[in-house]
Amino acid sequence: MPHLRIATVNVNGIRAAARNGMSSWLDEAGIDILTLQEVRGQDEHLEAALPGWSFVHDEATAKGRAGVAIASRTPAIASRTEFGAADFDSKGRWIEADYLLGDRPLTVVSAYVHSGEADTPKQDEKWKFLDAFGTRLGELGADGALALVTGDLNVGHRELDIKNWRGNRKKAGFLPRERAYFDRFLGESGAEITAVDGTIGTGLGWVDVGRRFHGEIDGPYTWWSMRGQAFDNDSGWRIDYHLATPALAERVATYHVARAAAYDQRWSDHAPVVVDYSY
Template sequence: MPHLRIASVNVNGIRAAARNGMSGWLDAADIDILTLQEVRGQDEHLEAALPGWSIVHDEATAKGRAGVAIASRTPALESRTTFGADDFDSKGRWIEGDFLIGDRPLTVVSAYVHSGEADTPKQDEKWKFLDAFGIRLAELSHDGALALVTGDLNVGHREFDIKNWRGNRKKAGFLPRERSYFDRFLGDAGAEVTGVDGTIGTGLGWVDVGRRFHGEVDGPYTWWSMRGQAFDNDTGWRIDYHLATPPLAERAQDYRVARAASYAERWSDHAPVIVDYTY
C-alpha cells in the first residue's frame, strides 16, 4: 500500500545539524515530508542544508532563535503562519502546509512550543501558546479532516514520557497545568475531561500516534539532556510528537524514533520521529 513518510525533528540549529551528519541520515531515511524546529537560521541556510527540497519557513522575531520549517519532495499547495492573538508573538513557532495524501487534503504543522520556566514571564508565554494551540486544534479537526501536528511540544504528557518524572513535577515541561492541556487535546472529542491538575475541559479527540503504537510503556524518548550521561543511560524525555486527527491516525504505520547508535553519532540533541501514513 502506498505511504507518505513524515518525519519531525528539532534540529537545534540547521547549520550545526548539517555539519554534524543530518544529510547522511536524510539520504538514507527516504522521507517525503520533513518538519523542522529550532532552525535558528535564514532561508539560505535551509536551502544549503536541504538541496532539492521545497521549503516553507517561518523565522523567529529574534535572529538565531526558534524557527520552524516544512521541507517536502513536492511543494506545499499552500502554507500559513497565522497563529494566536494579534498581540502574541508566535513567529518561528508555528507553520502549516497543505498537501495531498492520495486524493485527500492533508494539513501538516511544524510546531515549536516554548520551553518555559515555572513562575516566570517565559511560562506566561507558554500558557498563551498552549491556549492558542487548543483553539487551532479544534479548527483543524473539523468534519473529519486529515491533519497532523508535529514537533517539539516541550511537554511530557504522562509519567511514561519522562524517565525521571518524580524529580520534574515542579519544572516546566512536566507541570500539572501543562499536562492538563494534553489531557484535553487527547481526550475523547466532546467529552468532559478532568485534567491531572483537577481542571475540567472538553476533549478535542486528537491522537498521540507514538503512545498509540507503544502503549503503556516508558518512552520511547526523543530528547536527552547534554548533562551527565543522559543519552547513554537513556534518561530522556518524550516531548516530540505526531498528533493526528482520528481519520489520519487510522492510516499511521510503523512509528519509530530514529535514536542515534551512539552519543558521538548524534547530529541534534533530539531524535527524529518518523511515521508512515498509508493512502
C-alpha cells in the same frame, strides 16, 4: 500499500545539524515531508542544508532563535503562519502547509512550543501558546479532516514520557497545568475531561500517534539532556510528537524514533520521529 513518510525533528540549528550528519541520515531515511524546529537561520541556510527540497519557513522575530520549517519532496499546495491573538508573537513557532495524501488534502504543522520556566514571564508566554494551540486544534480537527501537528511541544504528557518524572513535577515541561492541556487535546472528542491538575474541560479527540503505537511503555524518548550520561542511560523525555486527527491516525503504518546508535553519532540533541501514513 503506498505511504507518505513524515518525520519531525528539532535540529538545534540547521547549520550545525548539516555539519554534524543530518544529510547522511536523510540520504537513507526515505523521508517525504520533514518538519523542523529551532532552525535558527534564514532561507539560504535551509537551501544549503536541504538541496533539491521545497520548503516553507517562518523565522523567529529574534535572529538566531527558534524558527520552524516544513521541507518536502514536492511543493506544498498552500501554507500559513497565522496563530493566536494578534498581540501574541508566535513567529518562528507555528507553520502549516497543505499537501495531498493520496487524493485527500492533508494539513501538516511544524510547532515549537516554548520551553518555559515555572512562575516566570517565560511560562506566561507558554500558557498563551498552549491556549492558542487548543483553539487551532479544534479548528483543524473539524469535519473528519486529515491533519497532523508535529514538533517539539516541550511537554511530557504522562509519567511514561519522562524517565525521571518524580524529580520534574515542579519544573516546566512536566507541570500539572501543562499536562492538563494534553489531557484535553487527547481526550475523547466532546467529552467532559477531568485533567491531571483537577480542571475540567472538553476533549478535542486528537491522537498521540507514538503512545497509541507503542502502548503503555516508558518512552520511547526523543530528547536527552547534555548532562551526565543521560543519552547513554536512556534517561530522556518524550517531547517530540505526531498528534493526528482520528481519520489520519487510522492510517498510521509505522512509528519510529530514529535514536542514534551512539552519543557521538547524534546530529541534534533530539531524535527524529518518523511515521508512515498509508493512502
